[in-house]
Amino acid sequence: MVHALHEAVDELARAESFKGYGPYTGYEWLAAEIARHDFAPRGITLGTDEIFISDGGKSDSANLQELFARECVVARGGPDGSRVPGLRRRQRGGRPLGRRRSRRPLRRMVYLPCTAENDFQPALPERHVDLIYLCSPNNPTGAVATRVALQRWVDYARAHDARILFDAAYEAYIVDADVPHSIYEIEGARAVAIESRQERRLHGLRLAYTVVPKETRGRFADGSVSSLNALWHRRTAIKYQGPPYLIQKAGAAVFTPQGQKQVRALIEYYLENARLIADGLRAAGVAVYGGRNAPYIWLRAPAGVTSWDFFDALLTRAHVVGVPGSGFGPSGEGYFRLTAFGSREQTLQAVERIRAI
Amino acid sequence: MVHALHEAVDELARAESFKGYGPYTGYEWLAAEIARHDFAPRGITLGTDEIFISDGGKSDSANLQELFARECVVARGGPDGSRVPGLRRRQRGGRPLGRRRSRRPLRRMVYLPCTAENDFQPALPERHVDLIYLCSPNNPTGAVATRVALQRWVDYARAHDARILFDAAYEAYIVDADVPHSIYEIEGARAVAIESRQERRLHGLRLAYTVVPKETRGRFADGSVSSLNALWHRRTAIKYQGPPYLIQKAGAAVFTPQGQKQVRALIEYYLENARLIADGLRAAGVAVYGGRNAPYIWLRAPAGVTSWDFFDALLTRAHVVGVPGSGFGPSGEGYFRLTAFGSREQTLQAVERIRAI
Numbered sequence: 196m197v198h199a200l201h202e203a204v205d206e207l208a209r210a211e212s213f214k215g216y217g218p219y220t221g222y223e224w225l226a227a228e229i230a231r232h233d234f235a236p237r238g239i240t241l242g243t244d245e246i247f248i249s250d251g252g253k254s255d256s257a258n259l260q261e262l263f264a265r266e267c268v269v270a271r272g273g274p275d276g277s278r279v280p281g282l283r284r285r286q287r288g289g290r291p292l293g294r295r296r297s298r299r300p301l302r303r304m305v306y307l308p309c310t311a312e313n314d315f316q317p318a319l320p321e322r323h324v325d326l327i328y329l330c331s332p333n334n335p336t337g338a339v340a341t342r343v344a345l346q347r348w349v350d351y352a353r354a355h356d357a358r359i360l361f362d363a364a365y366e367a368y369i370v371d372a373d374v375p376h377s378i379y380e381i382e383g384a385r386a387v388a389i390e391s392r393q394e395r396r397l398h399g400l401r402l403a404y405t406v407v408p409k410e411t412r413g414r415f416a417d418g419s420v421s422s423l424n425a426l427w428h429r430r431t432a433i434k435y436q437g438p439p440y441l442i443q444k445a446g447a448a449v450f451t452p453q454g455q456k457q458v459r460a461l462i463e464y465y466l467e468n469a470r471l472i473a474d475g476l477r478a479a480g481v482a483v484y485g486g487r488n489a490p491y492i493w494l495r496a497p498a499g500v501t502s503w504d505f506f507d508a509l510l511t512r513a514h515v516v517g518v519p520g521s522g523f524g525p526s527g528e529g530y531f532r533l534t535a536f537g538s539r540e541q542t543l544q545a546v547e548r549i550r551a552i
Numbered sequence: 553m554v555h556a557l558h559e560a561v562d563e564l565a566r567a568e569s570f571k572g573y574g575p576y577t578g579y580e581w582l583a584a585e586i587a588r589h590d591f592a593p594r595g596i597t598l599g600t601d602e603i604f605i606s607d608g609g610k611s612d613s614a615n616l617q618e619l620f621a622r623e624c625v626v627a628r629g630g631p632d633g634s635r636v637p638g639l640r641r642r643q644r645g646g647r648p649l650g651r652r653r654s655r656r657p658l659r660r661m662v663y664l665p666c667t668a669e670n671d672f673q674p675a676l677p678e679r680h681v682d683l684i685y686l687c688s689p690n691n692p693t694g695a696v697a698t699r700v701a702l703q704r705w706v707d708y709a710r711a712h713d714a715r716i717l718f719d720a721a722y723e724a725y726i727v728d729a730d731v732p733h734s735i736y737e738i739e740g741a742r743a744v745a746i747e748s749r750q751e752r753r754l755h756g757l758r759l760a761y762t763v764v765p766k767e768t769r770g771r772f773a774d775g776s777v778s779s780l781n782a783l784w785h786r787r788t789a790i791k792y793q794g795p796p797y798l799i800q801k802a803g804a805a806v807f808t809p810q811g812q813k814q815v816r817a818l819i820e821y822y823l824e825n826a827r828l829i830a831d832g833l834r835a836a837g838v839a840v841y842g843g844r845n846a847p848y849i850w851l852r853a854p855a856g857v858t859s860w861d862f863f864d865a866l867l868t869r870a871h872v873v874g875v876p877g878s879g880f881g882p883s884g885e886g887y888f889r890l891t892a893f894g895s896r897e898q899t900l901q902a903v904e905r906i907r908a909i
Contacts, residue, residue: 197565200798201558207756208554215756250607250793257791399564399572401796434614436607439758439799441557 199448203441214440219432221248221404225443228450229404233366233392239379245408245424247431248446250401250438252364252393256328258434259360259389259405262413262426267325270305272317273333274520274527308526309336311495315484316344319351327352329378330362332369335523335532336493337469337485339374345381352387358411358423359388364403366392367462369488379408386410389423402438402446465490468542469535475546490535493520505531513548556805560798571797576789578605578761582800585807586761590723590749596736602765602781604788605803607758607795609721609750613685615791616717616746616762619770619783624682627662629674630690631877631884665883666693668852672841673701676708684709686735687719689726692880692889693850694826694842696731702738709744715768715780716745721760723749724819726845736763743767746780759795759803822847825899826892832903847892850877862888870905 207214220226226243234241249255305324307317315338317329327348331340340348352359361378369376378388385408393403411423437443448454466487473486482495496505502519509515509531520530537545564571577583583600591598606612662681664674672695674686684705688697697705709716718735726733735745742765750760768780794800805811823844830843839852853862859876866872866888877887894902 197561200561200564204554204557204561207557217756250795253793254791399797401793434611436610436758438607439796440756442796442799 199451199454200441200445203444206444207441217437217440217443219435219437220244220428221246221437222440222443225447226404228447232450232455234377234379237376237380239377241379241406242409244428245406247405247407247427248438248443249403249405249435252362252391252403255391255403255405256360256362258430259391259427261430262423263326263358264416266303268303268305268323269326269328270307270317270320270324271328272307273309273330273336274523274525274530306524306526309333309338310526311482311484314338315493316340319347323355323357325357327357327359328362329359330364331375332365332489333485333491334365334489335491335518335520335527336530337487337489337491338493339369339371339488342373342375342381345375345378345384349378349381349384349387353383356414357387358413359384361388361390363390364393365489365491367458368466368490370466371488374488379406386412400442400445402442464539465535468537468539471539471542472533472535472546476549479550481549486535492533492535494531494533496529496531500529502528502531508552509549512552513545515545515548556808556811557798557802560801563801564798574794574797574800576792576794577601577785578603578794579797579800582804583761585804589807589812591734591736594733594737596734598736598763599766601785603761603763604784605759605761605795605800606792607760609719609748609760612748612760612762613717613719615787616748616784618787619780620683620715621773623660625660625662625680626683626685627664627674627677627681628685629664630666630687630693631880631882631887663881663883666690666695667883668839668841671695672850673697676704680712680714682712682714684714684716685719686716687721688732689722689846690842690848691722691846692842692848692875692877692884692887694844694846694848695850696726696728696845699730699732699738702732702735702741706735706738706741706744710740713771714744715770716741718745718747720747721750722846722848724815725823725847727823728845731845736765743769757799757802759799821896822892825894825896828896828899829890829892829903833906836907838906843892849890849892851888851890853886853888857886859885859888865909866906869909870902872902872905 223243225248226246229246230241230243305320305322307320309315309317315333315336329340329348331338333339348359351357359378363377366376375381378384378390389405389407389411391403391405405427407424407427409422409424412420413423413426414420449458469486469490469492472492473483476492476494477483484493484495486492496502500508502521506517506519509517518532520527520532523532533545535542580600582605583603586603587598587600662677662679664677666672666674672690672693686697686705688695688702690696705716708714716735720734723733732738735741735747746762746764746768748760748762762784764781764784766779766781769777770780770783771777806815826843826847826849829849830840833849833851834840841850843849853859857865859878863874863876866874875889877884877889880889890902892899
């Protein structure tokens with residue numbers, strides 16, 4: 196990957212190979228590699244015009260909301276789902292220089308709690324929803340959606356004319372053979388689901404992509420129907436210019452045999468960290484979740500201890516920093532998130548210190 | 553710049569200097585360089601927290617609209633101003649999966665025609681407007697706004713509680729000493745104006761920035777007032793993650809003595825192309841505008857010839873491709889845009905061929 200970046204810089208430096216504006220939706224050669232490596236091996240056929248290359252899962256999930264009416268009812272699983280940027284601000288309503296205040300209702304949220312009691316699997320909503328946000332492997336709980344659970348969501352979406360935004364940012368961490376990597380492994384998903392992924396371990400480089408299948412349609416308020424793929428193409432062409440050429444070259448390098456090997460080694464390194472944390476804390480009697488098929492470890496503070504009390508204890512007594520579960524939403528209270536993204540040495544040290552509390 | 557990119561790649565490749573997520577609004581060291589080199593020499597003091605580093609002027613101008621109510625009346629100069637992405641789509645209205653259609657009025661546009669008759673200087677609007685979009689040096693006309701003209705706009709904005717979006721993407725092409733490079737050279741502008749620039753000659757790398765001064769305020773529909781700087785910070789934190797580290801390193805390299813020299817040489821090369829085109833066609837009796845302080849040459853087709861007729865004639869008889877002025881809006885009809893971004897050889901050849909028609 197480093198080699199690919201150096202090559203791309205040299206290419207840009209020469210007049211005859213200089214690259215100016217690229218395609219708004221990213222280069223087709225990268226989309227083709229993504230289709231070939233990330234989807235084809237799982238029996239999923241994607242056209243390059245169904246893959247939108249972008250600068251991050253964060254902007255993708257924020258921007259995708261533009262496709263949907265503010266009146267939509269949105270369901271999200273997880274302790275709360277802080278990974279849907281933009282929703283909070285919209286809920287505040289009110290914009291500067293607005294002479295008339297909008298009377299429209301604000302986007303409504305239906306939270307689907309995920310706790311140890313329901314095995315961190317969000318239940319189907321009891322009321323009608325228009326949009327469903329799912330993240331698997333989950334940040335922060337580390338839980339994964341099973342094939343059966345995903346089929347249930349796709350069936351719900353088809354029955355309720357809802358759409359699913361499937362966040363598979365941590366897909367590369369899946370090791371268990373029966374866990375779906377993509378929602379398109381589920382029958383009927385192409386008609387109702389959009390899937391976003393960040394390019395493995397490239398977050399510092401800002402590269403991600405979103406899949407919008409041609410069959411996924413939206414309905415305008417006047418009843419007319421439109422392809423979400425076409426709308427997203429249009430939105431992208433108007434508001435975005437694609438990631439820099441050399442970043443996309445680095446993205447393609449991930450798919451070379453050498454790149455695959457490097458990325459695999461890195462993922463395995465972090466998965467081993469996750470295992471060490473989960474096993475180490477479990478052996479010490481801590482209730483631990485996740486840490487398998489995901490780089491996140493979700494643990495339960497002792498009974499009666501809040502997430503922030505646990506944060507303080509961990510910080511002052513073990514000198515370990517994590518994220519209080521309550522920061523992710525109401526049903527995260529009493530939980531705590533650790534990540535596997537440290538060095539092996541730091542990870543082992545942190546486990547020892549937490550056990551010693 | 554090429555050297556800086558190689559250096560940044562190596563830095564990212566080493567664990568001890570690896571960069572993960574950077575600040576949402578870009579690195580402070582780059583903002584400091586921008587303030588020091590692009591503004592301080594013109595007597596403008598900007599805080600680094602007033603400079604938002606982004607991935608392009610296109611996304612900036614599209615996204616900035618989120619700060620303003622849909623009901624805002626927007627004035628834009630130029631033949632039409634195709635450089636305000638996103639407005640058209642908004643005007644279409646209607647979104648999928650919207651159960652109730654919004655009854656709000658759509659954003660209204662006031663076009664301020666720019667033609668040879670008014671020296672390509674948009675007149676103040678006759679009705680009240682909330683937002684004013686100005687681009688100087690202008691794409692496509694190549695016209696620049698004088699100090700007097702900009703003062704008039706700032707005074708209008710202050711009197712009408714309007715805000716100005718000032719697009720200075722081609723600022724680096726200004727050579728005449730009396731042409732303002734920034735709207736903040738104008739008294740009172742900090743309270744009413746937002747300025748966007750793309751980093752010189754880095755468009756293939758996707759790097760730009762927008763200045764939102766702390767004094768620029770917006771008013772919510774309920775009458776309360778808020779800092780646009782604070783709102784834009786908030787929007788950026790929620791929806792964006794900043795350009796990739798190595799792209800920002802390339803941006804900083806532009807400000808080194810070596811980088812400045814390289815960029816200056818390139819700009820002068822294109823300015824000479826612009827001069828050759830403008831002088832060459834003028835000598836052949838063509839009515840030519842722009843081509844000075846700007847990389848764009850705007851020319852008038854012979855009387856009675858439409859922009860598209862001229863396009864066809866140029867293509868078939870001179871094998872030269874340009875952009876029909878009517879594509880930029882109604883008052884662009886009968887005009888045609890050429891750019892200076894070719895090689896010297898191609899440029900001279902094109903001028904010869906057009907003259908031979």
